Amino acid sequence: MNEKYAPLKSNVRMLGHLLGNTIREAHGDEILEKVEKIRKLSKSVVRAGNEADREILIEEIKSLPNEQLTPVARAFNQFLNLTNIADQYHTISRSCEADVCEPDPIYTLFSKLSQQDVSKFDTVQAVRDLNIELVLTAHPTEITRRTMINKLVKINECLSKLELNELSDKERKKTERRLEQLISQSWHSDVIRQQRPTPLDEAKWGFAVVENSLWDAVPEFLREFDERLKGYLDEGLPIDARPVHFSSWMGGDRDGNPFVTHKITREVMLLSRWKAAELYLKDFQELITELSMVKCNDQVRDLAGDEHEPYRAILKPVRKLLIDTLEVLEAQINQQDVPNKPILEDISQLWEPLMACYKSLRESGMAIIADGSLLDTLRRVKAFGVHLVRLDIRQESTRHSDVISELTRHLGLGDYDQWSEQDKVSFLINELSSKRPLLPRDWEPSEPVQEVLDTCRVIASQSREAFGAYVISMARTASDVLAVHLILQECGCKFRMDVCHCLKPLMT
Known part of the structure; x- marks a missing residue:
C-alpha cells in the first residue's frame, strides 16, 4: 500500500481490533469467529476474485442461524462506520497533510x-x-440517531489525539480505552x-x-x-x-x-x-x-x-x-x-x-x-x-392561487383560478399597487387558506435578515410569483422578500 495511506490502514486495523473486543464481550468467541471468517472470505472474493471462496461465502451466510443474523450484520455495519470515520479523518490528518494526500483547493x-x-x-x-x-x-x-452521530464524532476526536507524537504512554492508553468505550457504547445502543x-x-x-x-x-x-x-x-x-x-x-x-x-x-x-x-x-x-x-x-x-x-x-x-x-x-x-x-x-x-x-x-x-x-x-x-441560519420558505404554487381564488369568490369577483393568465397578472399588479387593503375583516377562509395566510403573517413579524427566499415549487407563470408577493403584502410584510420558483418538486 502507498506509504501515505499507512496511517489510515493502521487506524482501520486498530478500530477493527477494538470492535472485535466488543463483539467478543457481548456475544462470545463464536460470533467473532463467524464475523472474521465472513470478512476474510469477502476479502478473498473482492480483492483476489476467488470464485471458490465466493461459493463458500454464500453458503456461510445462508447457513447462519436466525439468532446470529443480527449480530453479524451489525458487526459489518459498525465496521463500515468506523472505516468511514478513519477515512474521513485521514483527509484532514497531519500525516495526510505531510504526504499531500489531496491537492489544496485554494x-x-x-x-x-x-x-x-x-x-x-x-x-x-x-x-x-x-x-x-x-x-x-x-x-x-x-x-441514524443524533446520539450515534455524536459518538462517531467523539471517535474522530480520539483519532486526532492519538496522532500526537508527544502523547505519553499513559495518555495514549487512556485514549485507546476511551475509544473502546465509545465503540462498545455504539454496539449496545439502538442505532436506528x-x-x-x-x-x-x-x-x-x-x-x-x-x-x-x-x-x-x-x-x-x-x-x-x-x-x-x-x-x-x-x-x-x-x-x-x-x-x-x-x-x-x-x-x-x-x-x-x-x-x-x-x-x-x-x-x-x-x-x-x-x-x-x-x-x-x-x-x-x-x-x-x-x-x-x-x-x-x-x-x-x-x-x-x-x-x-x-x-x-x-x-x-x-x-x-x-x-x-x-x-x-x-x-x-x-x-x-x-x-x-x-x-x-x-x-x-x-x-x-x-x-x-x-x-x-x-x-x-x-x-x-x-x-x-x-x-x-x-x-x-x-x-x-x-x-x-436564514430560513427559506417553500410552498407549492397552487396553495397561493387557492388563496386568491377563494378571496375573489368571497368578494364576488369571480373565480381567479378560471381567469386567463393575462387577467390574473393584471389583477395582481393592480392590487400590489393599491393602497387599500384587499383582505376583508369579516372573511373566514378555509383551513388550508388560513394556514397560508398565517405563514405569511409569521414572515411579516420577522426582519428581512431572518429569511433567505420564498421558493415556489411547480411554478409555471408570472402570476405564480406575483400571487406570493400580493399575499405577503396583504399580511403586513414590510420588506420585499426574494421569491423564486422551481419547475418540479425537490426531494427533501
Whole structure:
C-alpha cells in the first residue's frame, strides 16, 4: 500500500481490533469467529476474485442461524462506520497533510487563475463580491440517531489525539480505552430511529451541525483563505467580508409536508435565534476572559469611561444583552410570561463593540491579540447573523392561487383560478399597487387558506435578515410569483422578500 495511506490502514486495523473486543464481550468467541471468517472470505472474493471462496461465502451466510443474523450484520455495519470515520479523518490528518494526500483547493484555484491570465485586480474584486450561500436541507429519511452521530464524532476526536507524537504512554492508553468505550457504547445502543423525526427534530439537527461543526469551521477556513490571499494578492480578506453564509429549509419547507405549519415555522425561528444567542454568549464570555488589556485608543476609552479594563467594560453589557435574549426567547418558545427586557435584534449590537475593540487593539500595538478569538467572532457575526441560519420558505404554487381564488369568490369577483393568465397578472399588479387593503375583516377562509395566510403573517413579524427566499415549487407563470408577493403584502410584510420558483418538486 502507498506509504501515505499507512496511517489510515493502521487506524482501520486498530478500530477493527477494538470492535472485535466488543463483539467478543457481548456475544462470545463464536460470533467473532463467524464475523472474521465472513470478512476474510469477502476479502478473498473482492480483492483476489476467488470464485471458490465466493461459493463458500454464500453458503456461510445462508447457513447462519436466525439468532446470529443480527449480530453479524451489525458487526459489518459498525465496521463500515468506523472505516468511514478513519477515512474521513485521514483527509484532514497531519500525516495526510505531510504526504499531500489531496491537492489544496485554494492553491489549485490560484494556480488556475495565474494560468488563465486573470488579473490580480479582477481577483481582488471577485473576492470582495463573494457571496456563497449554503443551504441545510431536511432529511426525514435519515435513520441514524443524533446520539450515534455524536459518538462517531467523539471517535474522530480520539483519532486526532492519538496522532500526537508527544502523547505519553499513559495518555495514549487512556485514549485507546476511551475509544473502546465509545465503540462498545455504539454496539449496545439502538442505532436506528424508532420514530420519524418531526420538523422540530430536523431543525435541531441542523442547529447541532452549526454548533458542532460550522461554528468553528467557518472562521478557521476564512483564516486560511485570508493567509492564502495575502500570499497571492498581497491583500487579505476584508474584515467585513461575508463570503459564506447559511440558509435552511428545516421548518420552512412545507411543500407536501403537512407537519410543517406556521406554528412550527415560528418555533423553529425562535429556536434558531436562541441557539445563535447561546453560541455568541460563549464567545463573549471567552473574550471577556481574554481581553484584560488596559491600553486602548480614544474611541474605546470614550465607550469604557473610567473603567481600568476598557475592553471588558465594553463587552460585558453585550454579554448581559445575550443573557436577557436567551431568557426572553426561552419564555416565548415555552409560551410563558415574557420578561420586559431588551434583546438582540440586529448584528450591529454585536459588530460595533467587537469592531471597536478590534481597531483599538491593532492601533495599540496588539494586532496579534486582535487577530485571535476576537477576529473569529467578528467573522461569525457576519456569517451567522442574529438568526444563525436564514430560513427559506417553500410552498407549492397552487396553495397561493387557492388563496386568491377563494378571496375573489368571497368578494364576488369571480373565480381567479378560471381567469386567463393575462387577467390574473393584471389583477395582481393592480392590487400590489393599491393602497387599500384587499383582505376583508369579516372573511373566514378555509383551513388550508388560513394556514397560508398565517405563514405569511409569521414572515411579516420577522426582519428581512431572518429569511433567505420564498421558493415556489411547480411554478409555471408570472402570476405564480406575483400571487406570493400580493399575499405577503396583504399580511403586513414590510420588506420585499426574494421569491423564486422551481419547475418540479425537490426531494427533501
